[in-house]
Amino acid sequence: MWGAASATAEGLTSNTAMQAVLQTAAKANHVEQIEIGRSVENRPLWAMRFTSPTPAPMEKTCVVLLVGQQHGDEPAGAEALIDLVAELADSPESLAAGLDLWIVPRINPDGAAAQQRRNANNFDLNRDHVLLGQPETQALHRLAQQIRPHIAVDCHEF
Numbered sequence: 640m641w642g643a644a645s646a647t648a649e650g651l652t653s654n655t656a657m658q659a660v661l662q663t664a665a666k667a668n669h670v671e672q673i674e675i676g677r678s679v680e681n682r683p684l685w686a687m688r689f690t691s692p693t694p695a696p697m698e699k700t701c702v703v704l705l706v707g708q709q710h711g712d713e714p715a716g717a718e719a720l721i722d723l724v725a726e727l728a729d730s731p732e733s734l735a736a737g738l739d740l741w742i743v744p745r746i747n748p749d750g751a752a753a754q755q756r757r758n759a760n761n762f763d764l765n766r767d768h769v770l771l772g773q774p775e776t777q778a779l780h781r782l783a784q785q786i787r788p789h790i791a792v793d794c795h796e797f
Contacts, residue, residue, distance in 0.1 A: 653752075657721055660725055664728035668692075668731075670728050676778025676779075677778075679773070680748075680749045680759045682749060684743070686782055688739070690734075690739055691731070692734070693737070700737045702787060703792075704741045704782070704792070705720055708745040709747055711752075711757070713796045715794070715796040717751065717794075720745075723742065724744060746775050746776075758773055
């Protein structure tokens with residue numbers, strides 16, 4: 640059901656193929672797909688929300704945020720998170736009771752498409768979390784302020 644139907648020449652998941660995986664995953668009852676913003680080149684920035692079908696003990700919920708590919712030339716985080724989205728969509732029982740999991744598989748789709756570190760404004764998004772001058776980091780911070788994660792993991796490589 641999953642598989643990278645339209646991977647890039649390098650074998651990585653293209654933005655189009657990622658979108659197909661996310662849309663398929665969003666059909667599951669415990670998954671929600673949310674557009675959190677747009678990139679410089681107007682590509683959608685997606686967050687996937689997974690909620691455990693098992694209620695949290697004593698009304699405790701743990702909010703976790705996973706973010707991939709701030710750097711367009713670091714695809715491993717996005718690839719892992721895209722696979723995780725597909726796996727969790729098929730296996731809701733693997734979500735811990737009370738888990739509210741948010742996955743942003745690729746926050747720099749323009750850099751990914753161009754296979755370059757920076758976004759389309761030639762800015763390193765990892766250096767923009769104070770100034771918040773780029774639409775991608777603005778969207779990520781809006782999401783974080785909204786969901787108030789207990790744990791946040793930014794998936795890099797190298």
